[in-house]
Amino acid sequence: LKILTVAGGVFATFAPRLILENYPIINLVCKGEGEYTLIELCKRLEQGKSYDDIGNLWIRKSNGRIIGNPTSMVNMDENPLIDMSLFEEARFYRPMGGKVYRMFPVETHRGCPYKCAYCTSPAQTELYKTDSGQNYLRRKSFDSMRKELLYYKNEMKAEFLYFWADTFFSWTRKDFETFAELYQEIQLPFWCQTRPETINEHRVKTLKKMGVARIAFGIEHGNEKFRAKYLDRKMSNEIITEGIKTVLREEVPVSVNNMIGFPYETRELAFDTIRLNRTFGAPAIVDNNSYPFAPYTGTPLRKLCEELGYVKETDIVNSVMSQGSLLNMPQFSGEEVDGLTKTFNMYV
Numbered sequence: 001l002k003i004l005t006v007a008g009g010v011f012a013t014f015a016p017r018l019i020l021e022n023y024p025i026i027n028l029v030c031k032g033e034g035e036y037t038l039i040e041l042c043k044r045l046e047q048g049k050s051y052d053d054i055g056n057l058w059i060r061k062s063n064g065r066i067i068g069n070p071t072s073m074v075n076m077d078e079n080p081l082i083d084m085s086l087f088e089e090a091r092f093y094r095p096m097g098g099k100v101y102r103m104f105p106v107e108t109h110r111g112c113p114y115k116c117a118y119c120t121s122p123a124q125t126e127l128y129k130t131d132s133g134q135n136y137l138r139r140k141s142f143d144s145m146r147k148e149l150l151y152y153k154n155e156m157k158a159e160f161l162y163f164w165a166d167t168f169f170s171w172t173r174k175d176f177e178t179f180a181e182l183y184q185e186i187q188l189p190f191w192c193q194t195r196p197e198t199i200n201e202h203r204v205k206t207l208k209k210m211g212v213a214r215i216a217f218g219i220e221h222g223n224e225k226f227r228a229k230y231l232d233r234k235m236s237n238e239i240i241t242e243g244i245k246t247v248l249r250e251e252v253p254v255s256v257n258n259m260i261g262f263p264y265e266t267r268e269l270a271f272d273t274i275r276l277n278r279t280f281g282a283p284a285i286v287d288n289n290s291y292p293f294a295p296y297t298g299t300p301l302r303k304l305c306e307e308l309g310y311v312k313e314t315d316i317v318n319s320v321m322s323q324g325s326l327l328n329m330p331q332f333s334g335e336e337v338d339g340l341t342k343t344f345n346m347y348v
Contacts, residue, residue, distance in 0.1 A: 013031050013298065020066050081147065101189075113170055139175070220273075221258070222237065
């Protein structure tokens with residue numbers, strides 16, 4: 001149909017050349033944030049002008065030459081409120097804790113202060129630091145957050161909100177107190193995710209007053225040495241367990257996310273993750289989740305997997321939930337990883 005086709009998102013950000021060199025159906029790649037880029041592209045197309053110099057855009061010319069423009073960040077406060085009439089009504093309903101709510105996502109932050117080796121956040125941070133000299137981790141202004149939250153509450157009749165910041169407690173202490181005060185006007189139940197070492201009693205009590213309905217934690221692995229060496233998550237098991245139990249003492253439900261099948265992991269090491277999950281509490285109050293490790297492009301562990309010959313540079317990770325483990329390691333086969341992932345809760 002000869003439709004101009006743009007690829008965007010996290011994979012596209014870290015593999016623009018791979019996409020343009022291997023997938024002829026894709027004409028353009030948006031490397032990084034796309035709000036300004038797509039608006040400017042639409043204007044140029046409407047005017048019949050060249051778009052070769054638009055920031056964040058990579059272009060494959062008819063002769064095969066690839067043009068890559070510098071990457072820059074958007075001002076999150078300039079983004080308009082989403083016109084929800086664009087979406088089907090059914091898209092507003094999601095399950096949470098055994099019920100279905102009219103639920104909306106809220107963006108407070110972009111970026112993450114941590115450098116986990118399985119995540120693209122470290123590479124995003126480095127990308128924007130190198131290309132634009134800016135810190136990718138930032139938050140919206142409180143005025144913008146308030147307008148957005150009131151819009152969901154009053155106009156969209158939200159029953160539940162979920163904050164999809166990578167680490168909810170990327171706030172400074174002062175900023176969190178300001179947000180907690182702002183949220184008194186909203187008073188809707190919400191979900192958020194953070195790390196166990198960011199938790200303390202004061203924060204949890206404040207969250208409970210605000211109306212938190214569930215908190216998700218990424219644990220990922222139960223062996224301290226393995227977690228620090230290969231995942232770049234340097235915290236003790238005691239800190240993890242105490243952080244989660246601090247939340248549970250306030251009777252706030254918890255979800256715990258784990259991964260199985262990392263490079264160099266063995267079946268016995270995976271059982272350390274099971275043993276750590278047993279310290280958190282009864283299944284009635286803790287939702288223990290397990291997923292196969294996914295070697296996403298742009299992550300430090302992806303490079304390690306390529307060096308070890310477990311994946312090729314051109315391999316694209318789709319959904320590990322349906323695909324299962326992509327790594328077939330001699331000490332821990334993909335079949336074993338998938339089997340342990342499926343029986344994880346029973347072992348816990």
